Amino acid sequence: MKKFVVLLAILSLLVVSTSFVMAQDAIALTIRCKANTNGGEGWRCDNFAQVEEQVEAALGIQLDLTLIQDDKDWGEYKNEFVLASEAGEAPDIILSGHEDIGAWAPAGYIMPLDELIAAHPEFADVVPTLWDSQMWDGQTWGVPQDAEARPIFYSKLLLADLGWSQEEIDSLPQRVLDGEFTMADLVATAQQAVDEGVVEEGHGFYHRQSNGPDWLIWYYGEGGQVLDDEGKLVFDTAAAQSALELIASFSDSGITRPDMIGIDGNILHADVATAESVLFYQGGTWNWANWARNFVADRGGNDYLLENMSLMLFPALNDEVGPITLTHPLSYMISSSSEHPDVAMALIAAVTTPEANNRHAIDSFHLGILNTQLESDDYVGNPAISQAHYMLDHTTAIPNDPGWTAWSNAWWTAVQAAAADTAPDAAVQLAVDQLTSELGDQITIR
CATH class of the missing domain: 3.40.190.10 (Periplasmic binding protein-like II)
Incomplete structure (x- = not known):
């Protein structure tokens, strides 16, 4: 009995020790999205949960994701990000309108992404005109999450x-x-x-x-x-x-x-x-x-x-x-205070695929952001959105200023x-x- 108690104590210590190591090795990231979940927009954040294990396996890491998704007024939502940035408590990834790049980039709240984007081939599939809306001062500061047209x-x-x-x-x-x-x-x-x-x-x-x-x-x-x-x-x-x-x-x-x-x-x-x-x-x-x-x-x-x-x-x-x-793309941006921007970008790349973006586009009636979505039966089979996809080749955007x-x-x-x-x-x-x-x-x- 005494040996059993000792063995049980050792096993308990091993469990605690293993949990401690895993907790120490886990990379924590916070992602915040604005979404009308009743309108099918929940995939803006929920897609990250779908690809979490995929990214863990690809990078050989453990992730601890915190997904914050709400439908506050845009003004309040953006102001909270600004205040969190100034307090050094901003989420690693923030979803917002691309026009915020014009204010948040010069203020130092978000980081340029060109080098991180170049490391992920998924981004080559994004409709080229959408990248225009992600620019400020000659650099790229966001990744398109969705699109629409105003026809x-x-x-x-x-x-x-x-x-x-x-x-x-x-x-x-x-x-x-x-x-x-x-x-x-x-x-x-x-x-x-x-x-x-x-x-x-x-x-x-x-x-x-x-x-x-x-x-x-x-x-x-x-x-x-x-x-x-x-x-x-x-x-x-x-x-x-x-x-x-x-x-x-x-x-x-x-x-x-x-x-x-x-x-x-x-x-x-x-x-x-x-x-x-x-x-x-x-x-x-x-x-x-x-x-x-x-x-x-x-x-x-x-x-x-x-x-x-x-x-x-x-x-x-x-x-x-x-x-x-x-078009007015919403964009994923990475906070300049993020300690793991490479991991944040790996997550963004993982949701920038036809499978992931289809979930959002079809449920929320947004246009897809990727050229190859036109090769997807699910996307093409929904003419309410796919009939307008060509419009992205003729689009303009508001300026990031x-x-x-x-x-x-x-x-x-x-x-x-x-x-x-x-x-x-x-x-x-x-x-x-x-x-x-x-x-x-x-x-x-x-």
Whole structure:
């Protein structure tokens, strides 16, 4: 009995000792993601748990991952990262909008990733245009986690009511891509729909009702720049005025309702989702999931939308720019205070695969970030998202610059003014005054 007790004590010590060694050898990393888990976005963090053992085996280490996932307001979420960074308590990996690179990189909160990216062949599969949104000061500071496009949706039902043939309806995205159907054609078609009573007045074209990156497409589409070749902020008054003249014309001509700016989002989406009320709508690819789940579920959800609605690039406003869209990738960034950036990057590489990204893209109705996802049956078999993947080859993005928020707010001031019947040249001057007041010599007014 005495020998048994001694043996048991020795075994206990061995267990404790082994646990202690394992605990000492374990590499602890914290990853924080913002996600609407009810909207299928949980894979932003959950994918790391799926690849944890794979990375452990590849690196010969033990990992102790802490995954923090919540759906706080973006402002609060980002502010908490800033405060944690200043206190030296930031997570190793933070998921946020790529535009935060413009503020967090110069502040020293995140680290450049070029050398770490080069060590992982998985990243060669990322759609090339998405890397543009990860740059600041000539270096790469983030890895795209997801993508979307901001297209023009159109009702197949209402185009048919206008007398369009099935071939004309089905070929519309390609004709936009080829420059054969421009924004002028869209406006004319919307006007025809109103004039012929196919839609009510104001229902020919709906645009965004609130502030957001979508408004930048109008400025980009008229040839405007936000950053010059030296990386300095720019405001092009000629491009801005052309864009505002067009935006102001929508309600004046009756194709857009005069209360479009500020309209309740539920009213807007209820009008658009049925494909029976609004002919064209400038939105985001993520709207599709919202409509399928919350607005036309009783009609068949996704199947109903596929039958009655489609989407296309933002048609060309002029010959020089051509059709475009805008995407706003969320990005994985590594904190400059991380003690194990190589391990953090190995984890990011492990979730940057078709299998992992498909889980997120399909569940959350986001576009995939990888070229080879178009070779995946699961991805291609979901036309609600894969039909828009080509748009990433024609995308633009908001700039990574600390002054972007001020620039964006000034442009929004001008858009609201023009939509409310302020003369476009006066609306441009409102933006100029606001930009020079807030940014001074940090911006060039052309």
